[in-house]
Amino acid sequence: MIAPTLTSSRVLDRAELPVDTAQLARFLIGKIVVRKLTEGVVAGRIVETEAYPIGDPAGHAYRGKTPRNQALFLERGHAYVYLAYGSSFMLNVSSEEPGVGAGVLIRAIEPTHGIDIMERRRGTARLRDLARGPGRLCAALSIDRRLDGLDLCQIGALWLGTDAQIAGEIGQGKRIGITRAAESPLRFYVRNNTFVSGPRALNL
DNA sequence: TTGGCGATTGGCT
């Protein structure tokens, strides 16, 4: 759990992102999410993702393109941000070819940079709770609809980077909190990592 | 125009 130096992290090139949604979800484990705020830089290592592939009844693109979900149809590597349950924002990375609606939900990160900023944004000092869960992650990183459609393969307000550190063993299982297509093993996580959300039994 | 419904969270039992 050594914090990586951001200077050794480089922004992800779109060409290295797998086109396939499930493959992208796995690929993103261990990568870094960087958020630039006026107060400073906030960042963390991705430890949990979920794939919402082509034709997924649980995916927001299932019923076609709308003003809300259009970012899912952008070329892979763009942000799709939406509000869930009236209170929590969710950060997704668009996947597949341009014009095809699919994406990867970033469910949790292990905080590495700007922890004091995250603590203020979240109203807690419990490191484990800062960004464990998709809504908490967005709150900690000050992510909302204003970032919807942003290119995450470009340094700016929010981007994805490499990490010098190798992620732990990657587990795969059912997605959390959905009712349709709930059985598909499209959730990826770092095994036995304390910053992964969901029941302990699902993180082994 | 309206009503049902979430890719969740935090507080309480």
Add this chain to the structure above:
DNA sequence: GCCAATCGCCAAT
């Protein structure tokens, strides 16, 4: 573990 809060979205009226 259970449950209410909360509100934008969209299918159907």
